[in-house]
Amino acid sequence: MKNYTWKFEQHQEETSTIVGFIHNAIQNFAKNPIQSIVREGIQNSSDALDDTAGHTQVKVIIRTGEVAKDEIPNLRDIEDHLRICKSRDNNSAENKEIQRHLNHIDNDKFFYQYIEVSDYNTKGMDPKSFLYFTQGDFKSHKDDPGSQGSKGVGKAAYFASSALRTMIISSKSDEGLRFRGTSRISTHKSPLDDSQKLKYQGYFGTTDVVDEADVPLRFRRYEKGTSIFILGSWQGAGDFKKKVITEVLRNYWFAVATDQLLVEVEDEVISSENLEVLMTDHFPSFKDHKTGLNQNPRPYYETYNKGMRYNERIPNIGECSLWLYKNDEFNLGAVARFRKTKMLIYKEDNLYSGYAGVFLCDDPKGNVFLKDIENEAHDEWNPNINPERKADARETIRAIKDFITESFGNYAGVDDSDSFGLDDLNEIFSFTERTPGSTKDNKPDAGPKKSTPDPDPEPRDRLISHHKFSVKQKGGEYIYDVEFTSSKTIRKQKIKFSIATESSRDSVEIVELDEYDFENDTVIIDVKKGENSIRGIKFSTPYLVAPAINSIK
Incomplete structure (x- = not known):
């Protein structure tokens, strides 16, 4: 096995960017690291499908493991770089975040826990793809212009799941095997010479094709595809498996259902054959x-x-x-x-x-x-x-x-010609209207259209631009919901309910509403700009003809 070392380029005071440890893209992905790994990892694998070899389905394996810190010479030197990122030049929030990472790493003196994301039936990375993935920021190289990911920021998801801010990449293509570690920490002093400053990016290995014997056995690829190992992962054994399966189902059920994707999480396979069972279970x-x-x-x-x-x-x-x-x-x-x-x-x-x-x-x-x-x-x-x-x-x-x-x-x-009839007590009735003066298009009204004279013209409602009613029968009573769009946020706004009669619009009395205060035909609600809803309304009139709402002062 080749003897690799960590390499950080020297920071030039006058020309190099000073980079802190709290990186926006990494922090965003860290809000839900498992979802981030699933979405970003599987989309990268899906983009790499080797259809030239006749493959139609990508296989992705996501699993946890551990590697001894001393198993690979010089690998643990990244800890020294991480420790020295703490500095008096940082603010307290940055040093606190660095210490949080160090505490996690120090919990285990002998092993790094890792998350592996490996794909099969894929092309592996060509030289430019490997370079951009391991060394690029906001840079991506994908052959297919319609690739799911092509913004160059998704790799931050892997760093977000690593207390070491480090991942190892092993990728085999038709050209051969490539192996490299990459780290994103912050601008820092050299652990060996505190008079020297180093950049925030570190590399363990090369972008060149290497002999299989030069790659540590644990990280070696024997068939085409890419394996990514997130070192010092935050995730414990716990419910990692369940969370990953849930996110695969949530984000990629369609690809699994159509046999474009097969995912193996630890020892459980997610395929079109067991998808329905997993859906029901999760x-x-x-x-x-x-x-x-x-x-x-x-x-x-x-x-x-x-x-x-x-x-x-x-x-x-x-x-x-x-x-x-x-x-x-x-x-x-x-x-x-x-x-x-x-x-x-x-x-x-x-x-x-x-x-x-x-x-x-x-x-x-x-x-x-x-x-x-x-x-x-x-x-x-x-x-x-x-x-x-x-x-x-x-x-x-x-x-x-x-x-x-x-x-x-x-x-x-066409689904059910009687589904919106009054006699069918279990079905939904829906009514959608423009608020007077609105120009927004209606949603389709699948409910019955009753012939009623046009009410007298009303002044334009400058707050509510669009609303939609729906109703279900529960326990022999009609319970209504209304959704509406507001042009601005207003506290304690009065919303008046009305229905069409032969010559005008009449108010309709509210008799029950749990969520908001109401009086007669008016609900008092804190309205937010955009979408709002009032649910579970019981009126004195069981069936509303052409219901509407208006804001009143």
């Missing part, structure tokens, strides 16, 4: 959240398996698919967005409660387009991200929403 209910750590993939998995499929050519992104399905236990009414590698991008509540949708663009050119308007976290498509695509992006995002709206109107109408 997500026993259908309750979902739009964002955050409580998101639930199960409504969308069920929608893909049981729902109705619609297809549409959408400007700039080509042929796209949408699956829609109805289940009264679906609480969010959201459509999950995916592109070619089938990692969840984001969800948007375009539907009514009781429905779910799955949107997919796997057109190669469309995949490139959507990648170009995707943020660094890969959880948003935004026309403002890429100025060159801005006009086209607005058109595309609008067309996606129109496709969803039209398909949902069709689906809700």
Whole structure:
């Protein structure tokens, strides 16, 4: 085995950037390190599929292990560099963060715990990819312009999971085997000469192809692909396995379901064959959240398996698919967005409660387009991200929403022709209106359309731009929810409820509401800018005809 040493380039006072230990990208990924490893690690592996060899499925192994600190000569010298990062020149917060890392490393005098992320049926890294991955900041080199990750910041996810801020990369391609360690700490003095300053990036090994015998046995690759070892990992044995499986299901269920991806976590395989069982075990209910750590993939998995499929050519992104399905236990009414590698991008509540949708663009050119308007976290498509695509992006995002709206109107109408009748007590009734003066498009109204005279014109509501009612029968009574969009934040705002009559709008009395104060036809609520909701309302009139809300002073 070759004798490697850690190398840090000398810091030049007049020309080198001074870099602190608290790095924004690393800190962001550290908020949920397991989710970060799963999303970033698997997307890198998915981008490296070796389809030229006939492979159609990427295999990823995520597991924990340990390596003796003295097993590899000079490896533990990185600790000396980390310790000397503490300095009087730092503020107290920075030194406290460095000490937190040191405390974790010092808990075990003899071993480094690690997390391994290895992929198979993949190409391995070519020279430029290996260089950029180990040595680049905000720099990425991927052959496919539609690669899931191409922003060059995802590697920070690995550093975020390492108390050593260190990872070892072993990658085998057609050219041979490459091996290198890389570390991101801070500008610091040399442990051997305190008169010399060193840069924040350190390297253990080279970017050149090496002989297999030169790579430590534990890190050696024998077939094409890449293995990444996160040294000094924060994760203990505990529930690591369960958390990783949960994040794989949450973010990559679609890729697993379509046999694009197989993941092995410790000793458990996640494949299309056992996906349904794992879904039920890890997500026993259908309750979902739009964002955050409580998101639930199960409504969308069920929608893909049981729902109705619609297809549409959408400007700039080509042929796209949408699956829609109805289940009264679906609480969010959201459509999950995916592109070619089938990692969840984001969800948007375009539907009514009781429905779910799955949107997919796997057109190669469309995949490139959507990648170009995707943020660094890969959880948003935004026309403002890429100025060159801005006009086209607005058109595309609008067309996606129109496709969803039209398909949902069709689906809700044909799914059950009586589903919105008054006699069907278990179904959902939904009403969506513009608030007077609003120009925002309605969501599809799948409910019954009753003929009522137009009420007298009302002045424009400058606070509420759009609202949507839905209702279910519970215990023989109709319970209503309303969602609305506000143009600004106001404390203790009064919201008035009304219904259409033959010649005007009449108030409707509220008889029960748990969450907010109310009086007669008015609810008092702290309104926030953007989306708001008032749920669980019982009115004196059981069935509301053309209900509406208005803000009043």
